Amino acid sequence: MRPKAYSYVRFSTPEQMRGDSLRRQTQAAERYATLHGLDLDDKLTFQDLGVSAFRGTNEEDGHLGEFLALVESGDVPRGSYLLVESLDRLSRQKPRRAVKLLERICEAGITVVTLNDGREYTAAALDDDPLALLVALLVAQRAHEESATKAKRLREAWEAKRQNAHKVPLTKIAPAWVRLRDDRQGFELIPDRAAIVRRIFDMSLAGKGHQAIAEAFNREQLPVFGRATHWHRTYIKKILGSSAVIGEFTR
Structure with missing residues (x-):
């Protein structure tokens, strides 16, 4: 019996839906499963489209949280694979919290595969391979810094808009009338x-x-x-x- 695999797709902004992100992530999971003899579940897929991972929204309220619940209940069996484009799809929180999430999934008997580099993360790999843990930490650090920078720029942009609100409207959104x-x-x-x-x-x-x-x-x-x-x-x-x-x- 082939190991079960599940795909997790996430991107942060609705604009990415109109781009190539969904197709790219989905097809990468299908290709990996075919090449490695995995039974990719095409009915139980997990997608957080337009959901940020900077504050863990996808883990708390999104489909990633649903996947974690199914892992803990045993509906997603031990020995299964979770296919993600990169670790930053799982989390963009501070590195310690991002790595903790990865460890939680791996300790439940799930192999996390990052499709952009083909790396497999398991509990044993995180315990015995210092490079695996270091890579996870560095990816988490980079992802968090990127998101923190974007958040800072967005705050500054809105602050500038607020300062000019007496001249130019903050947004075109308005009451229906x-x-x-x-x-x-x-x-x-x-x-x-x-x-x-x-x-x-x-x-x-x-x-x-x-x-x-x-x-x-x-x-x-x-x-x-x-x-x-x-x-x-x-x-x-x-x-x-x-x-x-x-x-x-x-x-």
Whole structure:
């Protein structure tokens, strides 16, 4: 019986979905499994797409955490393989925590394979091969420093935006009844949507409930905001309770 193998794919930003990252990581796992006689599970795959590993989100709330739970429950059997493009797909946390995660997986009887260099990490390798542990530590150090630098630059960029917020909007994201002006120097109301918001408040002040307002708008076939197909009482309630209607907006 061939050893079971599982693929784990991760990248941090949604933009990478439009690139080559998903195909590259997926095909690398398939190729490795074929060359090494592994039974790659094509139904139970683990993907954290657009999920950061800098603060361990993929481990705590993502599909990597699901894989770890299945390992601990025995649903992923000892002797299985976890195929990843590089160790930085597993974690970009501080080196000690990243290596600790690798050790946790290996000590559960799972072989971690890094597809970019073909290296296999097992509990025995980490115990007996100083180079394996050193490589893992160096990769973790590099990955964490890269992510920390990106995070620092992002904070600085947003700080610069905040300092200029009185001149230039921080973001084009706005309440559904507001849009960024063509000159990108401020926002303006969308007249028909602003009228609907005003009407919601007028109807509420007249004693109409959330459900009654939504039903009235649906009967009149008023265009909804966003991708919804009909007006719902919860959205009416959201608008009535939003401070954005008086000009406050926090993203």
